Amino acid sequence: MxxxxxxxxxxxxxxxxxxxxxxxxxxxxxxxxxxxxxxxxxxxxxxxxxxxxxxxxxxxxxxxxxxxxxxxxxxxxxxxxxxxxxxxxxxxxxxxxxxGHTHDTTNVExxxxxxxxxxENGHVYEKEIMVAYDPAEEQSLPDRYVEGTCPYCGERARGDECDEGCGRHLEPGEIEDPQSTITGNPAEYREQTHKFFRVSAFQDYLAEFIDRLEGTANAKNQPREWIEGELRDWCITRDMDWGIDYPDGEEPSDESDLVLYVWVDAPxxxxxxxxxxxxxxxxxxxxxxxxxxxxxxxxxxxxxxxxxxxxxxxxxxxxxxxxxxxxxxxxxxxxxxxxxxxxxxxxxxxxxxxxxxxxxxxxxxxxxxxxxxxxxxxxxxxxxxxSWERFRERVNNELVGTVGNFAYRALLFAHREFDGTPDADLSTEVRERIEDAIDEFTAAVNDYSVRAAGDAAVSLASFGNEYIQQNEPWNLVDEDPERAAQVLRDCVQVAKAVSVLFAPVAPGTADRLWSQVGGEGSVHDVTVDAALEPPAPDFGEPDELYEKIPAERVEELNAKLEARVAEAERDEEGDADADDDAETDTTLEPVEADRIGFEEFQDLDMRVGEILEAEGIEGADDLARLVVDIGVEERQIVAGIKQLHDLDSLPGTRVVVLANLESAELFGVESNGMVLAAGEEADLLTTLADADPGERVR
RNA sequence: AGCGGGAUGGGAUAGCCAGGAGAUUCCGCCGGGCUCAUAACCCGGAGAUCGGUAGUUCAAAUCUACCUCCCGCUACCA
CATH class of the missing domain: 3.40.50.620 (HUPs)
Known part of the structure; x- marks a missing residue:
């Protein structure tokens, strides 16, 4: 490079x-x-x-x-x-x-x-690690063949990643309480030899490499966290059948049916x-x-x-x-x-x-x-x-209105009045404008900007529209035919240049435009220089490059999308209902359709509390006045839990308290917080084990 | 939590790395023009103290520090 x-x-x-x-x-x-x-x-x-x-x-x-x-x-x-x-x-x-694909001979070899x-270069070493194994099926359980408990956060996790909890990647052997995803059998850990790639040895090299690397900012910056931190060596084998065999260089032996980790053979x-x-x-x-x-x-x-x-x-x-x-x-x-x-x-x-x-x-x-x-x-x-709406907007305004319209009006006019490209020299103004567009395009490629490369062609077409409008060749044909020829010569050149510069983004339509200006072969076989080469002296009647999308299409497309999403949701709910019905006869509220973000959840400050006092509030049917120790302080909380009747037994009970609820006055008693309880019977939420009052519920 | 990306007229976006005249383009809005062109196109106008605060500088959307909010990544989601 x-x-x-x-x-x-x-x-x-x-x-x-x-x-x-x-x-x-x-x-x-x-x-x-x-x-x-x-x-x-x-x-x-x-x-x-x-x-x-x-x-x-x-x-x-x-x-x-x-x-x-x-x-x-x-x-x-x-x-x-x-x-x-x-x-x-x-x-x-x-x-x-x-x-190709990664399973073909070329890639395997x-x-x-x-x-x-x-x-051979000494970048691979062997290490004994514990891997999950299903003793009943006599089968190894790599990656997602095993699930269990994340050792970091305690959530249920897949074998290779704690997908629902902390999101951490799990190396083989880390997951706790392993279980086979195929049979559901409890798995056990067995010691097995795996190959590791010594990524850590490349730390210095990678630090230089990342400074040289070009491309988008995210690609150049995101890996710095790893590279400038500590790189872990990388387990590059898996104990399964599907994959490329680890090349031992020896006779394949029965004990080693290790294949390469997919991310080794993929790149x-x-x-x-x-x-x-x-x-x-x-x-x-x-x-x-x-x-x-x-x-x-x-x-x-x-x-x-x-x-x-x-x-x-x-x-x-x-x-x-x-x-x-x-x-x-x-x-x-x-x-x-x-x-x-x-x-x-x-x-x-x-x-x-x-x-x-x-x-x-x-x-x-x-x-x-x-x-x-x-x-x-x-x-x-x-x-x-x-969005389909935005799609329509951009197609109609930029492709139809700017690119397509310019090409069509310029070429149609040239064809009608001159049977093709008028016999005149390209004006300096237009030559320079096209050169600018080429420079823009070249800079875009060197800047790895796909967007800017596409925009170069569209702004050139936009210039074309301004140019033809300001010069009014339709008036010049009678008044000043030579001038008209000049203007149209310029316009045809711009159309040709647009075809060349737009070819990467719109390969199909740009190639059509190329033929319309009488270009030979395919626009994909030419380079930027072609943008300034004289167009063919003769060409036929052009046709329109793009068609407008009517507003009704957008409505239709949106309706289809919504219907599909609704159907998928119904299916999901249907499945859920079926499961529920089997287990309970009571009518449960459906789960709120609107999901909340984790941030919103975090706004709820819930604490473990211990009830210190509990007494009924006079004149109220259901309310009780509680004093709850939530670690940092003691709170007076009014709760609708009189159905429990046994208020005397409550002191000493651990409960969950929503601590940052705004305060309220009920029956003249101030309440600072809410004790969480389930259902009509006010079944109090408590903790299972040793959380101390004041611990936050997460 | 750490890291990355982002915040720019009513909406969507560019510019930022290499600081410098009226801040780009598309939509929408207001007014005008043209009639070659797909009710397309062109011209003019209103509308942004460029997320916040502090700093560097003759000069900051752009550089530095801190902060707020959004999106993502953290070793198998394009």
């Missing part, structure tokens, strides 16, 4: 994070793939030799678990998703030079080779996929080894990883360490995209609150429209909100 400006004379590799072969794609996923595709195309437009690669991530426990549920082999399961992805991406104009190199697919591309087109066209192997300073390609911002650490810590340890190049840049929200809220696949890739296509919209939205609605690392 180098730090020269793009284009450089080295081969570039643009990669997209591997989609995990485990479910449908929605437009949130597409954000990353469209971004990568736009970036790769933009590099090529600058004249940079570029390979654009990705592949499906086939391994790992979620695939194995879901395949088992579906009753098929993990390979069959993952391959089905792989094929779906491979078919879906091109439908959005996301055209990888190679799209390259992964084995790289791990063997790491081993290697970037290189393996490039290798497949190289093998297909020939090393003279693209040499994967030149791109991936040269030493960091002297040679090697420009590797740019385009990922979602949830997997930054893998691409800025583990992966560069692996590359370094195996004598490969280091990535030049990591572009980490923000997420997509839907009408301001996060996607929720379980509640079907998402816009699915297939769904978008089924609605009959051109992929370029969504590409434009996703690529230019905000900075790449920013979260972007999607």
């Amino acid at each position: 180098s730090h020269e400006e793009f284009p450089t004379d080295r081969p570039a590799v643009v990669t997209c994070g591997l989609p995990y072969a485990n479910g449908d794609l929605h437009i949130g996923h597409l954000r990353t793939y469209v971004g990568g595709d736009v970036y790769a195309r933009a590099l090529r437009t600058l004249g940079q030799e570029t390979a654009f690669v990705s592949g499906s991530d086939m391994h790992g426990t979620p695939v194995a678990v879901n395949a088992e549920e579906a009753g098929v082999s993990p390979e069959t399961f993952a391959l089905e998703w792989h094929e779906t992805y491979a078919e879906t991406f091109p439908k959005f104009g996301v055209e990888f030079d190679n799209y 390259l992964t084995s080779e790289i791990v063997r190199t790491l081993d 290697i697919e970037y290189a393996a996929s490039t290798k497949q591309y190289s093998e297909r087109v020939g090393a003279d066209v693209f040499d994967w080894e030149e791109a991936w192997k040269g030493s960091a300073d002297e040679s090697g390609g420009e590797v740019v990883h385009v990922i979602g911002r949830d997997i930054i650490q893998h691409h800025t810590v583990f992966w560069p360490a692996m590359l370094r340890g195996a004598d490969y190049v280091e990535p030049r840049a990591v572009m980490a995209s923000g997420f997509i929200t839907l009408n301001g809220q996060g996607f929720s696949t379980s509640r079907n609150r998402a816009v699915w890739a297939d769904e978008y296509l089924d609605e009959g919209f051109h992929p370029d429209l969504l590409r434009y939205y996703l690529a230019t609605n905000g900075g790449f690392q920013q979260d972007v909100d999607f």
